[in-house]
Amino acid sequence: MSTKEYKQLGCLDVQPSGGCGFQVRAETEGELMQLVATHAKQCHKLDSIPAEMVSAVKAAIKTVSVAV
Numbered sequence: 793m794s795t796k797e798y799k800q801l802g803c804l805d806v807q808p809s810g811g812c813g814f815q816v817r818a819e820t821e822g823e824l825m826q827l828v829a830t831h832a833k834q835c836h837k838l839d840s841i842p843a844e845m846v847s848a849v850k851a852a853i854k855t856v857s858v859a860v
């Protein structure tokens with residue numbers, strides 16, 4: 793059995809008030825940011841993510857090891 797590292801982020805980690813229960817996991821930060829952008833657009837009506845939110849997202853990203 794081996795483990796693989798993923799970047800993980802929860803919407804509530806970025807927006808403790810106003811966020812939802814959405815959780816995302818991706819192999820790279822770039823991929824994660826794309827998934828976050830899609831979520832922000834679909835669920836929070838944000839056409840683009842403001843710069844300060846990008847910083848908040850990056851600060852909130854956790855690296856987790858998942859057994860594969």
Ligand SMILES: [Zn+2]
Pocket residue numbers: 803811812813814831835836
């Ligand atoms: Zn959300």
